[in-house]
Amino acid sequence: MAKSQSSAIDGEDTQLLAILEGRPCPYCSDGELERGRYKDKRAAVCDSCDTPHAQLWQPGE
Template identity: 65%
Template sequence: MSKPQSTAGQRRNVLAILEGRPCPVCEDGELEREEYKDNAAAVCDDCGTPQAQVWQPSE
């Protein structure tokens, strides 16, 4: 049995949960939602390290 597919909104909830949290890579950064390599992502506003990406399904 296959698992049900998540909707784009559900996948983006991961980014909402991460937004505003401290960056685990650097001391001064905070995660914010932005684009990283054409994907929605949670990226540090100081060092630019992505912590999560949401890949868009190909059509």
């Protein structure tokens, strides 16, 4: 993948996590989603139950 394409995808990934951040967790009644890591990948994770709602990775990772 060209470097410019990789940078554009990274920006979209960051935007997705920003959109999810602060939303209520769909899996538990107590938590809300925050940006974090899940299995060493960037993710939107519940601050209460630690369930990932979205996990991002790049091919080859």
